[in-house]
Amino acid sequence: MNGEAEKVRTLDELESEVIALFVRAADMLNLPRSVGELYGILFVSAVPLCLDDCRIRLNISKGSTSQGLKILRSFGAIRTVYVPGDRKDYYVAETSLRKIASGFASEQIQPHVASGDDRIGRIREMLDAYESDTKDDLTEKVELLENWQRRAGKALPLILKLIGK
Amino acid sequence: MNGEAEKVRTLDELESEVIALFVRAADMLNLPRSVGELYGILFVSAVPLCLDDCRIRLNISKGSTSQGLKILRSFGAIRTVYVPGDRKDYYVAETSLRKIASGFASEQIQPHVASGDDRIGRIREMLDAYESDTKDDLTEKVELLENWQRRAGKALPLILKLIGK
């Protein structure tokens, strides 16, 4: 009988479907497909996996795997676990949405918000040293920008709060 | 004297800086650069602009301009204004952050969330028709997914609330 084989086959399909889910999520967040695949394979795995495990199962290159794991580490979407008697690094997916979201926010979003702040500051300076018949209109608009920026800055921490633990 | 010329020059720099701000914002939101440029030029302009005004000022093609304005319209980031005695469509930038954000959320994000729902539904079905020694672990994980999805769905409207008017 092929009962065993069927079980494995079904698991493969389930795995693929979960991975596909994270590939789409990665796409939404502007991350490379391989990063979604890597998070997916670690998320479904019942045991920690090392670089080569991921690489072989996903059939992607060593380079992509190394780079992808680095990205996932950078915002705390995965963490390493120590496996006694093995020199390799083993990874598991972080399952706290709060941790992942806040890591993502502070590593991938916050820098953009900050550099936006800088630019608006420069725009304000240029405006102050400027005269024209549209100055009033421009001033209003720069103030609108400053307002948006303020609200965006406040929104991030609040979003994390309401995502909860 | 070149007082006039200097004023214009300064305005150009200011305009460029504002446009650059929205180009970066577009990048963050995964929208083409040209879409950021278009919103930017409309945002800084004291008067409504038509397709050709935008195209010429930004030095981009008719095709990009048409496509970009369509995208901006699709989530309400710009609106058309009627100019008597002119057959062309004129556009102004929407300045209500709430309107833009909610348009963006419902047009660009919500569809992804919905298709994620579908996929998780399918994953759940596959899991229920499945047996193995890791079923318990997988069940926990699928429940985690369902939990995330639920929270993501609730977060969107809340984010809009706290962005305010």
Place this chain on the structure above:
DNA sequence: CATGATGTTCAATATTTACTGAACAAACCG
């Protein structure tokens, strides 16, 4: 230290995505 195992980097390449411009459709107007 020499070896082999593990992971990283980066130049070359493949893939994806955006942009262009010319052909086309629609609407107005004499």
Place this chain on the structure above:
DNA sequence: CGGTTTGTTCAGTAAATATTGAACATCATG
């Protein structure tokens, strides 16, 4: 209608981005 203006579409091309794989670093261990 025929000509003109305005805007859209889409096949081809250009530009940006991700992936590969081989060379390189690191390090534990005999």
